[in-house]
Amino acid sequence: QQQVKQSPQSLIVQKGGISIINCAYENTAFDYFPWYQQFPGKGPALLIAIRPDVSEKKEGRFTISFNKSAKQFSLHIMDSQPGDSATYFCAASDSSYKLIFGSGTRLLVRP
Amino acid sequence: EAEVAQSPRYKITEKSQAVAFWCDPISGHATLYWYRQILGQGPELLVQFQDESVVDDSQLPKDRFSAERLKGVDSTLKIQPAELGDSAMYLCASTLTSGSSYEQYFGPGTRLTVT
Numbered sequence: 001q002q003q004v005k006q007s008p009q010s011l012i013v014q015k016g017g018i019s020i021i022n023c024a025y026e027n028t029a030f031d032y033f034p035w036y037q038q039f040p041g042k043g044p045a046l047l048i049a050i051r052p053d054v055s056e057k058k059e060g061r062f063t064i065s066f067n068k069s070a071k072q073f074s075l076h077i078m079d080s081q082p083g084d085s086a087t088y089f090c091a092a093s094d095s096s097y098k099l100i101f102g103s104g105t106r107l108l109v110r111p
Numbered sequence: 112e113a114e115v116a117q118s119p120r121y122k123i124t125e126k127s128q129a130v131a132f133w134c135d136p137i138s139g140h141a142t143l144y145w146y147r148q149i150l151g152q153g154p155e156l157l158v159q160f161q162d163e164s165v166v167d168d169s170q171l172p173k174d175r176f177s178a179e180r181l182k183g184v185d186s187t188l189k190i191q192p193a194e195l196g197d198s199a200m201y202l203c204a205s206t207l208t209s210g211s212s213y214e215q216y217f218g219p220g221t222r223l224t225v226t
Binding site: 103 | 115117142144151152153154155156159166167202204206213214215216217218219220222
């Protein structure tokens with residue numbers, strides 16, 4: 001019940017395309033859903049996050065879509081750029097502030 | 112911009128040796144986390160501190176791992192003795208934990224290789 005399932009494991013997108021990464025959870029106590037971006041050899045960096053009281057949040061080219069009834073959320077990267085090539089992790093937390101991470105998606109944006 | 116500091120960045124040690132990692136969280140951040148990230152996987156929580164107190168260490172292998180945050184600021188994670196399976200990235204994160212702030216900020220990590 002504590003798991004966060006992430007797909008796909010890897011994704012290849014052409015420059016300018018849309019990258020979509022999906023996550024699903026079971027624990028209805030989760031109330032915070034962040035996405036982290038990680039480059040090789042670096043720590044994860046917070047990209048964007050959403051609370052379950054909204055269905056969508058947009059920051060620049062990055063958008064989180066949230067479906068509370070389906071217990072799913074997704075990250076959309078519009079106009080994907082080669083510099084977006086990284087590993088993306090979804091995560092979830094309840095009031096304990098402990099993050100449960102997905103297994104990660106390795107994104108490659110081809111020039 | 113304030114950052115979480117970690118050292119060393121890389122550590123190679125032999126099996127059965129002791130190893131220690133250090134973390135200095137962002138100033139004012141009361142909550143500190145240690146995570147372990149195996150290559151190709153997401154980070155997994157090892158221990159969570161609120162100030163100097165351990166909030167959750169249920170996933171910490173206590174027979175060989177220990178963590179402390181004596182003055183509620185910086186923290187040390189120790190492994191003794193190290194095993195081959197401990198090879199991973201060890202990440203430290205911190206958060207303000209005031210009101211409804213959940214945002215965790217990660218340091219660059221310590222890459223441990225056990226030979």
